[in-house]
Amino acid sequence: MKPSETARRLHSLVDFTTRKLSAISEEESLVTRGQGKWTRKQILGHLIDSSLNNIHRFIRARQEENFRFPDYDQPLWVKSSGYNDRSWSSLIQLWSDLNEHLAEIIERIPEDRLETRCTIGENKPVTLGFIVSDYSTHLNHHLEQILDPKGSG
Numbered sequence: 511m512k513p514s515e516t517a518r519r520l521h522s523l524v525d526f527t528t529r530k531l532s533a534i535s536e537e538e539s540l541v542t543r544g545q546g547k548w549t550r551k552q553i554l555g556h557l558i559d560s561s562l563n564n565i566h567r568f569i570r571a572r573q574e575e576n577f578r579f580p581d582y583d584q585p586l587w588v589k590s591s592g593y594n595d596r597s598w599s600s601l602i603q604l605w606s607d608l609n610e611h612l613a614e615i616i617e618r619i620p621e622d623r624l625e626t627r628c629t630i631g632e633n634k635p636v637t638l639g640f641i642v643s644d645y646s647t648h649l650n651h652h653l654e655q656i657l658d659p660k661g662s663g
Contacts, residue, residue: 523650
């Protein structure tokens with residue numbers, strides 16, 4: 511998919527999802543999917559962390575032929591940020607703003623850079639195009655967890 515189409519879809523998703531997230535109360539934002547699982551706030555916080563990491567990936571992969579980026583300890587990031595102690599509305603706004611920004615970055619990725627080889631942590635190399643596509647898949651998976659906390663997945 512062309513970067514401009516991916517960016518357009520991300521803008522639409524952010525607009526739609528922000529309204530859905532805003533309908534969740536502060537109390538409901540502390541609901542988990544079960545014992546030992548993240549709350550809705552923590553899942554949204556994880557998506558904030560993911561957007562921050564991908565902003566760096568999407569830009570830096572444009573400047574290097576074989577891009578290497580460290581993996582990140584997702585539970586440590588969520589714990590370090592104290593998402594459960596933050597207001598739900600502030601987390602929604604931060605997530606929305608970061609993803610709108612990310613969509614603008616995606617839109618500006620030259621198509622020839624989508625084939626840039628990228629290695630994240632100890633994973634096998636993939637293309638920048640794959641990482642951009644996988645970001646959307648990852649985002650949708652976790653948004654479903656927030657919007658349907660009792661569902662599977």
